[in-house]
Amino acid sequence: MADYDLILRGGHLIDPVQDIDAPMELAFADGKVARVSASISGTAKRVEDVSGCLITPGLIDMHTHVYWGGTSIGVAADDYAKSSAVTTLVDTGSAGPGNFAGFQAHVIDKAEARILVYLHISHAGIYAFSNRVMVGESEEMRLMDPLTALEAAKANPGTIIGIKVRLGAWTSGIHGMAPFEFALQVAEAAGLPLMVHIDDPPPSYDEVVRRLRRGDVLTHCFRPFPNAPLTGKGGVRPAVLEARRRGVIFDVGHGMSSFSVRVARQMLAHGFWPDTISSDVHTLCIEGPAFDLVTTLSKFLSLGMPLPEVIRAATQNAAAALRRPELGTLRPGTVGDASVLRLQNGMFEFEDGDKETFEGRQRLTAAGTVLGGRIWQLT
Structure with missing residues (x-):
């Protein structure tokens, strides 16, 4: 029997609640966050390599x-x-x-x-x-x-x-x-x-x-x-x-x-x-x-x-x-939701509500979603 349902490996994890901003692995079990660690041992039903991505x-x-x-x-x-x-x-x-x-x-x-x-x-x-x-x-x-x-x-x-x-x-x-x-x-x-x-x-x-x-x-x-x-x-x-x-x-x-x-x-x-x-x-x-x-x-x-x-x-x-403290964090025991993002560097044009354009050097894009401890979307 597997120790975890899902492990995300290779990503850089940002969780302000836990003051984490570092390369970390993330494991889920029974629909919840099970473990956050630099290295997670044990077996999982599914392991995903999200190298180069942010996990939030x-x-x-x-x-x-x-x-x-x-x-x-x-x-x-x-x-x-x-x-x-x-x-x-x-x-x-x-x-x-x-x-x-x-x-x-x-x-x-x-x-x-x-x-x-x-x-x-x-x-x-x-x-x-x-x-x-x-x-x-x-x-x-x-x-x-x-x-x-x-x-x-x-x-x-x-x-x-x-x-x-x-x-x-x-x-x-x-x-x-x-x-x-x-x-x-x-x-x-x-x-x-x-x-x-x-x-x-x-x-x-x-x-x-x-x-x-x-x-x-x-x-x-x-x-x-x-x-x-x-x-x-x-x-x-x-x-x-x-x-x-x-x-x-x-x-x-x-x-x-x-x-x-x-x-x-x-x-x-x-x-x-x-x-x-x-x-x-x-x-x-x-x-x-x-x-x-x-x-x-x-x-x-x-x-x-x-x-x-x-x-x-x-x-x-x-x-x-x-008023939902079970959301918004990857603390073990909380809801097993995570977002996988790409942080791209370059020159990007944005527009505000007044149709004024401005440039930025970084852009976030969606790479995947974990919902209730399972992969919901991964690109």
Whole structure:
């Protein structure tokens, strides 16, 4: 009888939780991480040579839209996860309490990748965003559905990990912070964090971050002007700094037009790194400019974030934001998820949400995925 189900050999392992950044072998048994060591003896049902690759904890994409077929912006969950070496997809508001059951039955239950959900406070979630029609769901206050949202959150604690609300001129129109009040009440009653989308004002960046609590997530945190996190003089807004001290989580959420390289450069120059790096992948940005999580991570490598910190933002920090300590690490006994990545050197062109291009000297690409202790994808 084999000692392990799977051993990965020859890779360079990065696990910020364990402070590992070195050549290591990794073994899995019974769906969990079994051992991490410079050399693992014993037998395995399968041994894979991943020489020249990085091994990381299973990547967590903190902001995706994977309600394929249920919303116009949904992408196919497993196809996307494999293409970007992601093991946990966090869907952020595609579904609301009125259509969550369909999302659960037709996508979440059938997917191999893990899908966790920030449930939208709007009854039908993000129901009318496409390349032809864009109707902000938070513009219609009659769609706010706190009672059903609370019932759904309480009934599905294993899947619903937070409440989502979208604010701004494109999504809440003239109503400003009003949808936030509904979302906050549900989050407080359910004991869950909020994730808040912000676009053009109203409301302002300051108005939003001043209301967020410890553990709440502001996505699109490096969005462009107007409503950027910077003052007119280029400094970080005091309300942003205070929110970070309070424990608010700042998430990238690249998306179609929600990431500015100019803003990111200035924020990083001030020592303000994002807590979590996510793609906000959906049908309007999966073919660019966001593409996927590994491309978004690569952009932050090009901006000077050290590789271990880039990996931390999509593993340890994301798991902490989700309150799932069993994820985001390769510590023995934890969930047997790992991502195998290639780190390529050269000159690579990237594009932000304002169509501004910039160059980087390194790029991460997906080479494989281990899901529940088994090879799910290997290229």
